[in-house]
Amino acid sequence: MPDSRDVTACDWEREPDPSDSLRTFGAVVQALREHAGLSRVEFGARVRFSRHTVESVELGRRMPDESFVERAEEALGDTGALRKAARHLTRGEAGLAAWFRRWARLERAAVSLGTYECRLVPGLLQTEGYARAVFETRIPPLSDEQMETQVGARMERQSLIGELPNTCFSFVVEECVVQRPLGGERVLRDQLDHIVGLARLRNVSVQIMPTRTTSHAGLDGPLALLETPEGRALAYSEGQESGRLITDVKQAAVLHRRYATLRAQALTSPDSVGLLERIRGEL
Template sequence: MTTDHVEPAVPGGECEREPDPSDSLRTFGAVVQALREHAGLSRVQFGELVRFSKHTVESVELGRRMPDASFVERAEEALGNTGALRHSARFLTRGDAGLAAWFRQWARLERTAVSLCTYECRLIPGLLQSEGYVRALCENEIPPLSDDALEATVQVRMERQQLLRERPNTTFDFVIEEAVLMRRLGGAQVTVEQLDLILDLGFLRNVTVQVMPANSEQHACLSGPVRLLEMPDGRWRAYSEGQENGRLIAGPKEVSRIHMRYARLRSQALSPKDSMGLLMRIRGAL
């Protein structure tokens, strides 16, 4: 896929301008719309009954938004308590909503990987981002994101982050530039919450966080960010991303070179213990 056929994305490859509806979201939305119309309600009237905006009702009916539990319950009550919405809501899936088109294949591989390695020099890695940080990224996107795209991004980023806790036998290694941790994206409070989250996740047994110090005289990954993962069959894949594009790398020789650079970078970064200490000092200075 060329850059002429994809939409702009929030940095980190995990957002696109409008989420792609999954079949289950489309079907659920069509059922809501059919029941609403059968009841003789406009979207505005129905929105008042379920205490959601007309815009949200429209997004759900078109399959662009995952309805939360309160929407399902209020809609069920407003549309006759048939049980149809409660039952069908259990089978809803987001598909790849909120993910950039070029990032989707990598995101699918993440779900089954036995090991993931990430180096970032631009921003906090997506799997470690707090909700406030994600919103700050979206709010800085040019051109601005729609409300639906912003909310889809936040939700899918938070859902992806559950991998760290749901896959305790998968190892997650992160190397982050010190300069990224010093950036006050979103303001002091967002930064505090973001650092607290990294510290919290960094103490999980399957997660390792290392900081690449700003005063380092050596650096093995000057070519840019690195993502690597090991598949269940032992094969490795890499992922490279730039502005408006991303590329899954499967060639053994190319993946091997990237793997060697990452391994050297880990030896150049602060140890996990020293990295956590530095994070605590940065957090304490705020």
């Protein structure tokens, strides 16, 4: 039997061709901004994005979302150049760990996604401030450029929830995770507000696992699951400096059963939102 990390060669599993589209788009933004005589701080204020985000886009480290393109277009003369250039953007994988890239591609084709986390807020739910706090704690430390690349990749991945309204997203998160003030109380307040907002979407379910629970099916650690359009169940497990894609039918089935049990053991979605709001109110 093949190793569970190996998968059959399919179009959605192959490495994508390298593309310079992000760098090209970023160079166009920078040229137009400089022609307009705007600093990154000034331009960021006009498009309602941080200087860090502007820099990441201009250096080709971050995929701009639709709002960035539209606001930048308006701020830089409304010539249509940025809208046209944006049509040729190719999603990159810079900033994603090598072992995670295959899973990230599978996510975009999934009909359902489930995540259990006991360490930190799941990446798909993180605010930019929280993501920065996560990467600032990395050992060895990241350079400024590495930091921006990592944050950009995480924010880009979050576009999944908005772009896949017919995909079901489920999250089970330990209570201690949403109480830890990573990055400070202000960052945590924004993060809690963000989670509550996402939890109100029809295709998103967020459940909190109480710290004082007496039964727990996820003691083996974090877990990610998905179902492909063909009905195939896959799983992903991550640890220190490594990740494992699980395609073996029996192994994946066991992990899907564990996750179903976790959801039954956690607070309901409404109760979880209520808990998040109470924690937010105490900060």
